[in-house]
Amino acid sequence: MQAVLAEYKTLLQKGKNVAFVIRKGALSYEEKVVYKNDNQMLREEIIQHIVAVSEEAPIISTTGKASRELFETREANGQSHKYDFLTVGSMGHTSSIALGVAINKPEQKIWCIDGDGAVLMHMGAMAVMGAVKPQNLVHIVINNGAHETVGGMPTVAQSADLSTIAKACGYDTVSKVSSFAELDKVLQAAKTTPGLHFIEVASAIGAREDLGRPTTTALVNKQNFMEYIQLL
Numbered sequence: 001m002q003a004v005l006a007e008y009k010t011l012l013q014k015g016k017n018v019a020f021v022i023r024k025g026a027l028s029y030e031e032k033v034v035y036k037n038d039n040q041m042l043r044e045e046i047i048q049h050i051v052a053v054s055e056e057a058p059i060i061s062t063t064g065k066a067s068r069e070l071f072e073t074r075e076a077n078g079q080s081h082k083y084d085f086l087t088v089g090s091m092g093h094t095s096s097i098a099l100g101v102a103i104n105k106p107e108q109k110i111w112c113i114d115g116d117g118a119v120l121m122h123m124g125a126m127a128v129m130g131a132v133k134p135q136n137l138v139h140i141v142i143n144n145g146a147h148e149t150v151g152g153m154p155t156v157a158q159s160a161d162l163s164t165i166a167k168a169c170g171y172d173t174v175s176k177v178s179s180f181a182e183l184d185k186v187l188q189a190a191k192t193t194p195g196l197h198f199i200e201v202a203s204a205i206g207a208r209e210d211l212g213r214p215t216t217t218a219l220v221n222k223q224n225f226m227e228y229i230q231l232l
């Protein structure tokens with residue numbers, strides 16, 4: 001090991017790259033870490049409720065399991081995937097993509113499904129949304145206080161009040177919900193009322209074990225979505 005490190009040092013000093021390849025299972029931790037909170041609603045169920053209300057309106061969804069769950073919700077409903085732009089990678093940029101679509105389709109309601117980790121990563125996007133204030137955009141943040149997709153490690157969304165931030169940024173309406181009855185009510189109101197709406201949804205940490213991945217490529221998804229929104 002010492003000899004390898006010495007060799008690496010020489011290589012690094014020359015500006016070269018080095019890498020360790022570790023055999024699977026070589027690093028282990030006996031205690032299983034379980035991340036949880038007291039919220040009741042699961043992200044996938046929240047997404048099912050959003051799809052039920054938004055119907056065929058475009059949805060731009062954040063990176064990670066939220067987009068995978070949206071894809072599977074459409075499959076289960078027998079619906080096309082053309083309504084959805086699934087953001088692959090680009091954590092934190094979903095709301096900016098949704099803003100761009102909303103500006104260019106002012107007569108069409110646009111829905112954005114975001115995560116708390118993603119929102120925190122590019123929080124400046126909320127200030128831009130509040131400044132531009134499109135009257136046809138619903139920004140939904142599924143707040144589980146965790147980076148659930150990558151293991152559930154906590155975000156700082158527990159101590160940063162995202163709804164207050166949205167208010168300060170100039171969103172027209174701000175709601176914070178923790179039950180399906182409240183969620184359905186604010187989704188319906190956002191659907192029928194013009195404005196820039198912010199909906200923070202308290203979510204449990206978790207996902208189905210057998211959650212799949214989109215069966216179409218990101219490129220095909222983007223092309224289908226672009227063709228669809230051109231018709232709106």
Ligand SMILES: Cc1ncc(C[n+]2csc(CCOP(=O)(O)OP(=O)(O)O)c2C)c(N)n1
Binds near residue numbers: 155
């Ligand atoms: C810039 C960037 N960093 C990290 C990732 C890896 N990544 C994908 S999803 C995710 C967690 C997202 O957390 P959150 O937005 O709270 O959504 P959740 O997974 O809890 O639904 C991370 C870190 C990424 N895609 N892009």
